[in-house]
Amino acid sequence: MKYESLDDKVILSEYTSFDIEQTLECGQCFRFTKLGEKEYVIIALGKVLHIKQQGNLTEFYPCSLQEFETIWLHYFDLTTDYDHIKNILSADPVLEKAIAYGSGIRILNQDIWECLMSFMVSQNMTIARIKQIVKTIAERYGDPIGDYYAFPTVQQLKRVTEAELLDCKAGFRAKYLKEAIYKVSSNIIKLDTFEQKPTLEIKKELMAIFGVGEKVADCVLLFSCQRGEAFPIDVWIKRVVQDAYFEGKEINLRELRQFARDKYGEHAGIAQQYLFYFGRNQ
C-alpha cells in the first residue's frame, strides 16, 4: 500500500482488499451517500469525506496527509492485513465463496457512541429506514458540517425527550435510546474506557442498557471496539448459516454462536460480514 498527498486530496494506491462500495454497503454503517459508481460521501467522526475509486486508485478529499494518517487510515482499517485473514477463512468452502463475492470488505473502526445508537435503532427495521432515522436524528441535534450534519454527541442528546425521538420515527426504540443517552451522559457507562477492557466485560456493560441485547452489543464490539471475534447474529446471518451448513434446518441462537466460535474463531466478525454481504445480495 502507498499513499501521497496532492492539493487537498490523498491518493491511495497499490492496495488490496479494499472496495469502498462493498465496505459501505455491507451494513456496518449508515451515514453515507452514493454519488456515482464507487464514489461516496461519508459522514463520520465529525467530518465529511468524499471517496472515489477507479482502477487501483482511491481518492480521499478534502483530506490532508496528516488527517489521513491520524484518522482515516485507522477508520478504514487500512493497516490490517486482510489477505492474511482471507487465506485463513478460505479453508472453509462456504467462506471461500462469500469472500470471492465481497473480497473488498473492510471492517470500519467507527465512533462507539454513534455505533451504539445506530444499532439500537436498527432492531426490527430495514437498512433503508435505519439510515433515514439516523439521518433525522443528526439533522435535528447534530452540528452542521457543510451540507451535512454530524451525528450528535451525548451532550447534545442529553435533553432530548422520548416524544422527540418518537417524532424522529424511532418507534418503540425511543425509550431504549433514552436509556442509553442517560447511562452514557451520567457516566454510568464510560465509553472511553472500553478500549482497555476485556470483550466480555464491555458486552456485559452494554447489555445492562435497557434495549441492548446480544446482537446490538456484538455490533458495537465489532464495528467500533475492534473485537474481531464478535459475531452479530441477525435474521440474515441466521438464514445464511442455516442454508450453507445445516441444509436449511432451523437452529437456535445458542448453537449458532457455538458454531461461529468453533468455525471462525478470532475472525468470526469479518467472516460474518462476508456472509452477510453475500447472503443479502443473492
Added chain:
DNA sequence: GCCCAGGGAATCG
C-alpha cells in the same frame, strides 16, 4: 390487510 425488517423485553410453559 398482511408480512417482514441487521431485536429485545416480557410473559408463559
Added chain:
DNA sequence: CGATTCCATGGG
C-alpha cells in the same frame, strides 16, 4: 431454561 408475543412504522 426455551418458545412465543408484543412493540412502532413503512414498504412490498
